[in-house]
Amino acid sequence: MISLIMKLxxxxxxxxxxxxxxxxxxxxxxxxxxxxxxxxxxxxLLKGQILYANAPLEEAFDTIGKRTEGVLAELFIxxxxxxxTQDGESFNSLWKEEVGLLAQEAPLSKKDRQxxxxxxxxxxxxxxxxQERNLLLYLEQLDIDIGKLRxxxxxxxxxxxxxxxxxxxxxxxxxx
Amino acid sequence: MRVHAPLLMICxxxxxYITPSGQLSRQVEEAYLISRQExxxxxxHMSNYSLYAFEEEMKQGFITIQGGHRIGIAGKTIIDEHGIxxxxxxxxxxxxxxxQVKGCASAIMPFLYKKGDILHTLIISPPxxxxxxxxxxxxxQISNGTKNEPGLxxxxxxxxxxxxxxxxxxxxxxxxxxxxxxDCCPKARGMMMMIRTMSPRVIAVDEIGSREDLExxxxxxxxxxxxxxxxxxxxxxxxRQKPVLRKLVQEKRFERxxxxxxxxRIGNVSQIYDSRGNQLYPNGxxxx
Numbered sequence: 001m002i003s004l005i006m007k008l009x010x011x012x013x014x015x016x017x018x019x020x021x022x023x024x025x026x027x028x029x030x031x032x033x034x035x036x037x038x039x040x041x042x043x044x045l046l047k048g049q050i051l052y053a054n055a056p057l058e059e060a061f062d063t064i065g066k067r068t069e070g071v072l073a074e075l076f077i078x079x080x081x082x083x084x085t086q087d088g089e090s091f092n093s094l095w096k097e098e099v100g101l102l103a104q105e106a107p108l109s110k111k112d113r114q115x116x117x118x119x120x121x122x123x124x125x126x127x128x129x130x131q132e133r134n135l136l137l138y139l140e141q142l143d144i145d146i147g148k149l150r151x152x153x154x155x156x157x158x159x160x161x162x163x164x165x166x167x168x169x170x171x172x173x174x175x176x
Numbered sequence: 177m178r179v180h181a182p183l184l185m186i187c188x189x190x191x192x193y194i195t196p197s198g199q200l201s202r203q204v205e206e207a208y209l210i211s212r213q214e215x216x217x218x219x220x221h222m223s224n225y226s227l228y229a230f231e232e233e234m235k236q237g238f239i240t241i242q243g244g245h246r247i248g249i250a251g252k253t254i255i256d257e258h259g260i261x262x263x264x265x266x267x268x269x270x271x272x273x274x275x276q277v278k279g280c281a282s283a284i285m286p287f288l289y290k291k292g293d294i295l296h297t298l299i300i301s302p303p304x305x306x307x308x309x310x311x312x313x314x315x316x317q318i319s320n321g322t323k324n325e326p327g328l329x330x331x332x333x334x335x336x337x338x339x340x341x342x343x344x345x346x347x348x349x350x351x352x353x354x355x356x357x358x359d360c361c362p363k364a365r366g367m368m369m370m371i372r373t374m375s376p377r378v379i380a381v382d383e384i385g386s387r388e389d390l391e392x393x394x395x396x397x398x399x400x401x402x403x404x405x406x407x408x409x410x411x412x413x414x415x416r417q418k419p420v421l422r423k424l425v426q427e428k429r430f431e432r433x434x435x436x437x438x439x440x441r442i443g444n445v446s447q448i449y450d451s452r453g454n455q456l457y458p459n460g461x462x463x464x
Binding site: 050054055056057058090123124130 | 226262
């Protein structure tokens with residue numbers, strides 16, 4: 001009898017655990033979509049600062065960082081501080097370093113981080129046309145990613161939760 | 177700074193080489209040689225990785241950075257149908273450190289007033305003789321007022337950010353308590369804007385000379401404001417040779433001409449003339 005109760009409790013815990021994992025993954029997916037949408041807004045603001053206010057990168061990152069919030073705002077403020085202190089590095093290397101240090105809890109995939117890291121390669125280089133093209137290229141990439149995420153939002157959410165529950169059930173059956 | 181050439185510094189009119197350890201030397205063998213990569217990185221750092229923000233200035237061959245320091249550049253110019261588009265392969269950089277010398281205009285201030293009113297003044301000086309430094313102190317003293325004269329509102333059109341050295345709109349140099357600054361604004365348009373918006377008694381501009389400037393100067397003079405301006409040259413005759421400014425000299429628009437040189441020291445006022453060419457400065461050099 002006790003062994004049956006133990007098994008039952010174990011199964012419930014496994015199902016609850018794997019279902020929780022499924023829910024967490026679905027939430028992470030939604031948060032990633034929200035973060036990319038927010039990043040898109042920040043890049044549009046950056047474009048405005050560069051093209052219309054003719055602000056240097058230090059001022060542009062600082063202004064946007066202070067007007068926004070979250071880990072990406074912190075990243076922008078850090079970049080601005082690094083430019084101000086100037087320790088002899090190129091912009092590309094300090095940008096890559098700071099994007100690499102971006103908090104792990106930021107809901108961004110490895111690919112998102114790689115694309116964001118690549119943005120620094122041509123930023124600040126040459127004239128304003130070049131800045132505009134570079135930012136538009138990145139925005140285009142973001143739009144594609146956001147479009148895909150939005151398209152698959154419902155089914156992915158359901159998939160993660162169902163997989164979690166079903167996976168838990170399967171594991172419970174297998175172990176029993 | 178020149179590519180593959182020694183790093184040079186000029187201080188108090190003397191030239192020094194800079195050694196790899198950062199010391200000053202008079203021996204060319206000890207000088208540090210500059211590489212192309214170092215020059216490129218210098219440009220990136222001076223522009224805070226934002227060369228695009230200096231696009232318009234680069235077309236004129238210089239950028240002005242935080243602190244009002246002017247960085248002259250030379251390299252290969254890229255031309256399009258509108259003129260110089262930009263510059264690439266920048267291989268020569270000339271860094272001019274801006275500084276303020278408070279009180280450097282004290283000796284000449286009494287000559288710029290007549291019966292308590294400021295006079296239209298043109299400061300004539302060859303490059304590197306301290307005309308911007310003198311103009312800065314003249315502005316400060318007019319704005320704050322002197323022992324005998326009350327302070328006046330001054331509008332400064334600082335096209336190259338050299339006079340006020342504004343950083344994010346705030347002047348880094350002291351220009352007086354009654355001074356308003358239009359930073360990075362073309363002189364001609366700036367003079368009109370300033371008069372319409374800030375009601376200054378005195379307008380101050382650096383390095384006049386274009387045809388648009390002439391129209392704006394006439395507007396300033398005709399609307400009752402006083403003008404303090406600088407121009408490149410070494411005598412009134414030089415100014416008479418300039419196609420645009422000739423008219424103003426002939427019409428005796430300027431009531432004072434200050435001639436600068438660097439014979440004794442930088443910023444030395446060699447003579448002051450009135451509109452008829454009479455010498456007024458007893459401490460100055462005599463020209464006949």
